[in-house]
Amino acid sequence: MIRFDFGTAALRLITLLMMTFLVFPIAVTLVVAVNPREFILPPNGFTLDWFRAAWSSKTFLRGMGVSLVLGIAAAFLANVLALPAAMALVRNNFPGKAALNIILMSPLLIPTTIFSLALYIYFVRIGYGSGLLPLLVGHTIHIMPYALRILTASLHNLDPSYEEAARIVGAGRIRTLFSITLPVIRTGLVSSFALCFILSWNDFPISVFLAPPGWTPLPVELFSYIKFQYDAVAAALAGSLILLSALAIVIIDRLAGLRRVLRS
Amino acid sequence: MIRRVLPPLAPALIALLVFVAFPMLWVVRTSFNELEAGAYIVDALTLDNYTRFLGDSWYLINTLWFSIRIALIATAISVVCAYPVALYIARTAGLQRNILLALIMAPLLIGLVTLVYGWIVIFRGGGLLNSLMIALHVYDQPVRYMWDIKGVVILLVYIGAPYVVLSLLDSIERISPFLVEAARNVGASRWTAFWKIVFPLTMPGLYAGIVIVFALNFSAFAVPLMIGDSNTQMIGLVVYREALLNNDLPFASALSVIMVAVNAMILMGMAVFFGRLILNRLEVKR
Numbered sequence: 001m002i003r004f005d006f007g008t009a010a011l012r013l014i015t016l017l018m019m020t021f022l023v024f025p026i027a028v029t030l031v032v033a034v035n036p037r038e039f040i041l042p043p044n045g046f047t048l049d050w051f052r053a054a055w056s057s058k059t060f061l062r063g064m065g066v067s068l069v070l071g072i073a074a075a076f077l078a079n080v081l082a083l084p085a086a087m088a089l090v091r092n093n094f095p096g097k098a099a100l101n102i103i104l105m106s107p108l109l110i111p112t113t114i115f116s117l118a119l120y121i122y123f124v125r126i127g128y129g130s131g132l133l134p135l136l137v138g139h140t141i142h143i144m145p146y147a148l149r150i151l152t153a154s155l156h157n158l159d160p161s162y163e164e165a166a167r168i169v170g171a172g173r174i175r176t177l178f179s180i181t182l183p184v185i186r187t188g189l190v191s192s193f194a195l196c197f198i199l200s201w202n203d204f205p206i207s208v209f210l211a212p213p214g215w216t217p218l219p220v221e222l223f224s225y226i227k228f229q230y231d232a233v234a235a236a237l238a239g240s241l242i243l244l245s246a247l248a249i250v251i252i253d254r255l256a257g258l259r260r261v262l263r264s
Numbered sequence: 265m266i267r268r269v270l271p272p273l274a275p276a277l278i279a280l281l282v283f284v285a286f287p288m289l290w291v292v293r294t295s296f297n298e299l300e301a302g303a304y305i306v307d308a309l310t311l312d313n314y315t316r317f318l319g320d321s322w323y324l325i326n327t328l329w330f331s332i333r334i335a336l337i338a339t340a341i342s343v344v345c346a347y348p349v350a351l352y353i354a355r356t357a358g359l360q361r362n363i364l365l366a367l368i369m370a371p372l373l374i375g376l377v378t379l380v381y382g383w384i385v386i387f388r389g390g391g392l393l394n395s396l397m398i399a400l401h402v403y404d405q406p407v408r409y410m411w412d413i414k415g416v417v418i419l420l421v422y423i424g425a426p427y428v429v430l431s432l433l434d435s436i437e438r439i440s441p442f443l444v445e446a447a448r449n450v451g452a453s454r455w456t457a458f459w460k461i462v463f464p465l466t467m468p469g470l471y472a473g474i475v476i477v478f479a480l481n482f483s484a485f486a487v488p489l490m491i492g493d494s495n496t497q498m499i500g501l502v503v504y505r506e507a508l509l510n511n512d513l514p515f516a517s518a519l520s521v522i523m524v525a526v527n528a529m530i531l532m533g534m535a536v537f538f539g540r541l542i543l544n545r546l547e548v549k550r
Contacts (some may be wrong), residue, residue: 007435007454009346010348010479011351011352012352012484013350014345014352015348015349015352015364017350018345018346018348018425019270019367021345021422022367022368022370022371022422022426023367023370024380024382024385024386025381025382025385025386025422026370026374026379026381028382028385029378029385029531030284030384030393032385042479046367050392055279064547065505079277081276082276083278084271084272084273084275084276085272085273085275085276085277087272088272088273089273092268092269094266094269100273103277103280104276104277104280104304106280106284107280107284108286109479110284111480111482111483111500111523111524111527112483112484113483113484113500113503113504113520113523114288114291114483114520114523114524115284115502116289116505117291117503117517117520118284118290118291118520119287119288119292119505119508120507120508121290121291121513121516121517121541122283122286122290124285124513125290125294125305140279141279141283141284143281144276144279147507148276148474161311161466169347182374190420195373197418198373199343199373199542201375202375202376202378203375203376204376204377204486205376205485205486208486208508209504209507209508219376219378220374220377222377222381223377223490225383226377226380226381230381230384230388234381235385236379236528238377238381238382241374241375241378242378243373245370245373245374245375245378245423248373249366249369249370249373253362253365258362258365258369259519
């Protein structure tokens with residue numbers, strides 16, 4: 001905590017306004033989603049009918065299925081790629097380490113539009129048909145830097161003497177990894193997985209470029225829906241996504257600390 | 265050393281090579297290709313795709329210059345909104361801090377489409393914003409936010425400001441509180457202490473935030489796609505349209521190359537500007 005003793009009241013007011021600005025559209029969506037009178041505010045009651053309608057729509061359910069499978073697969077792959085890299089970066093000092101770190105973080109520095117377009121062109125040009133691979137690759141690469149960041153932070157907190165002890169009593173590399181390293185950094189793993197999953201689950205720009213026909217993730221499905229009608233069913237679906245994201249934020253904050261996860 | 269470090273790093277590096285570096289190079293190559301009837305790409309070495317964009321004053325004014333302007337405006341507003349918030353969060357602690365951080369990060373984690381839905385409810389003709397403004401007598405007639413440049417800028421600020429807050433927070437938290445205290449002890453007013461000590465030391469964070477948000481705004485396609493109209497043809501949106509709707513991959517590739525090049529030039533210009541600014545402050549102190 002830092003004490004700068006100036007303009008406290010003004011800063012507090014501006015922060016309050018800014019928070020209102022940030023929360024307002026989220027709150028509005030949630031209110032519309034449970035308001036029995038479609039769009040007429042203030043609400044005059046509470047209903048879950050819109051949620052029921054959203055959750056029984058075939059299109060949305062299919063979108064959820066796609067997003068779920070995609071999110072789990074991409075989060076898993078991103079962590080599998082990031083974990084060994086994070087271990088190598090934390091345990092060793094070598095020339096060019098900083099540069100290597102920037103390279104590994106590079107998917108964050110490239111505008112998503114360019115990155116998605118590049119992958120799209122790439123798969124078109126190599127003659128790849130309409131499969132799920134481009135979508136999976138796009139999501140995995142895009143979220144990998146986040147996994148790397150969380151895993152690096154949790155490995156920093158891991159005392160290497162635990163692993164040394166395991167190795168001394170005769171455990172192999174694999175055994176050490178599974179019975180010492182992974183259990184000790186499990187909170188980091190869980191929050192990394194949660195963050196990766198929620199970023200994939202909510203992603204729109206990458207999916208819109210790379211989703212093959214018939215495999216539309218939920219955000220793209222929601223987008224096509226609200227292009228033509230923004231009724232309370234859409235609000236309920238958006239509301240469900242918000243609640244899921246809120247859950248992920250709480251999990252990540254409890255386990256890893258939000259601040260460490262999302263540095264700029 | 266290399267033999268110990270390389271194997272664990274290899275999978276991630278190979279993935280980046282195959283699925284980032286290589287496709288990006290391929291975009292550059294494709295930008296020199298030709299498109300034949302039926303959307304077939306023919307290998308060629310032509311600058312047609314570049315001259316088609318750079319030689320067309322409509323594109324230059326309504327797409328390139330428009331995107332630069334919108335990105336600069338939205339970035340400037342984001343910075344002005346974010347700076348006080350970052351200063352405030354830097355001195356909070358415990359639960360209040362956690363709540364503020366969660367709220368700042370919520371727009372980054374909740375998907376864009378979800379957030380846009382909320383904004384549509386607020387923006388539309390008889391929506392909340394217009395009702396509020398008319399009730400407060402700010403104006404009398406409903407104003408268009410949806411499918412309009414105003415809505416696009418508001419949304420870009422909404423998405424961009426949290427990034428600026430986070431990168432500023434990085435800088436502010438590195439400032440030793442003793443510096444401010446020392447300045448105050450030798451008689452600097454609070455305001456002087458801020459301008460001479462705190463503000464210059466937040467320059468790196470400010471610059472980092474501006475770099476991220478400007479690139480984000482300049483290449484935005486989802487926001488103008490969802491909120492904009494035919495008058496908000498930002499360059500990212502044109503890339504999206506040419507690639508996915510018109511299947512003109514060579515032209516879309518050329519646009520991407522132009523986008524990255526212009527972005528880099530503007531950021532270099534800003535780096536020079538920020539460098540001067542910091543140097544000037546050092547001069548003044550001496």
